[in-house]
Amino acid sequence: MHNHGIGAWAATRRRKSPDRVAIVAGDLQVTYGQFADQVDRISSVLRHRGLGRGDAVAYIGENCPEFLEVMFAAAALGAVFVPVNTRLAPPEVAHVLVDSGARVVIVDPALRERAQPGIDQARIGDVIPTGEGDAQHPGLDLLVRGASAGHADEQVGPDDVSPDHPAAIIYTSGTTGKAKGAVLTHGNLTWVALNCIIDYDVVSTDIALMISPLFHVASLGMGALPVFLKGGTLVLEKGFDPGRALALIAEHRVTMLSGVPTTYQLMADHPDWAGTDLSSLRKLTCGGSAVPTRILNAYEERGLSFSQGYGMTETSPGATSLAPEMTREKQGSVGLPHFFTEVRIADEQGAMVPRGTVGEIEISGPNVFAGYLNLPDATAAAFTADGWFRSGDLGYLDADGYLFIADRLKDMIISGGENIYPAEVENLISDLPGVTGVAVIGVPDERWGEVPWAILTLAPGTEASLDDVRAHLDGRIARYKIPKNVVVVDELPRTASGKVRKAELRTRFGGEGRLRAEPPR
Known part of the structure; x- marks a missing residue:
């Protein structure tokens, strides 16, 4: 099989810069040569479990060398890497494992309890814990030590991996409804890397x-x-x-x-x-x-x-x-x-x-x-x-x-026939001293249909009232865009990428009474 995707990167880096440090994790330093050897051994472990092109390999763990090693090992075989958000609740993890059709799950033992309902629901029999494991349930480290170090990209054949083949399935943040699996190809990941370079x-x-x-x-x-x-x-x-x-x-x-x-x-x-x-x-x-x-x-x-x-x-x-x-x-x-x-x-x-x-x-x-x-x-x-x-x-x-x-589009507030874009209001409020986080949402109103509310987090020892926010915004944006209420919370619900889950805020605050916005607009 010849790999024209990201699965060839580790071996190429080993050839070009084997002694350069690829990863630092705590006291551990891994060179590109060591990294590629580990990728080869993990791909051997997966290959001997019957994994090949198009098969989904799920990984549940925090930032560590194994995350990248498993990703490149799967890519070397033409398999599809499915990284699972470790902050998801068990039902959400189950959705990812079932929807992706994962055949193998590699999981940090500390997260096994969270993953187990999904493993059961998806009927995944091949579960590999990171670390050593034991004789009955060998972990990835133990399995790798017994695996061969030969590179998976050994011969040209009918199962070549092309840039158009899937490399990863990344599940969207799921701010509304169930998360969708976005299929990213080897070409997608290569071109985004080139854009950044x-x-x-x-x-x-x-x-x-x-x-x-x-x-x-x-x-x-x-x-x-x-x-x-x-x-x-x-x-x-x-x-x-x-x-x-x-x-x-x-x-x-x-x-x-x-x-x-x-x-x-x-x-x-x-x-x-x-x-x-x-x-x-x-x-x-x-x-x-x-x-x-x-x-x-x-x-x-x-x-x-x-x-x-x-x-x-x-x-x-x-x-x-x-x-x-x-x-x-x-x-x-x-x-x-x-x-x-x-x-x-x-x-x-x-x-x-x-x-x-x-x-x-x-x-x-x-x-x-x-x-x-x-x-x-x-x-x-x-x-x-x-x-x-x-x-x-x-x-x-x-x-x-x-x-x-x-x-x-879905966050836009329509108040009295006027469109309000929360990001515009949020950017201005965020400059108010003491504000550490802000989300502007639409709350039902009998007169205007919707009115904006500002949900804030504040630095310790600071305060921000509705009057403070109004004074800060007065003259900078139209009056109908100025929030009609300010609520201070300890923490804003966020996705793994840091985006505020506004659907949760609308659910939480949308039912807390209907405001009567002041007439001048």
């Missing part, structure tokens, strides 16, 4: 601190894969702690860091922020939402600036990026389309709209997914007649072609 200037000497979970497509597709392709180093962390992240940046001379605005804010607010040596950092990328001005200020004071971007699981995930030097000039924008990607804006009838006009964002490029697993109708609905992916997001292109996000 070009637009973020990834080089072989980069050291990337991976504080976001690899089961999230942004961390995998725009962090791990481009760095691996260039032969850089990945520093893997199982979770995010702002103080530890700062210490690791200084210890390992980290050059790349990815996160969401909350990640960067927590680091800037940490007591060690001012005293930590951040001089090695070259590239900060941020997604999920726009970076608030106060965070930009905090990092610019340290000589650092952000590359912001926009994308989704279905685009593997990068669609656009905003260069650091344009952060201020195009503040609020998510940038230009990635090098090998195109973006356009369409109205409800599918016609292209003029620059500056809000419409649905449509995306085209080799990084756009193949479709939703087992959902032909949803796949068909996701694409236009000429093959562009319909994002479901609202936005506009300015005169220079920079993309600005208005909001999700």
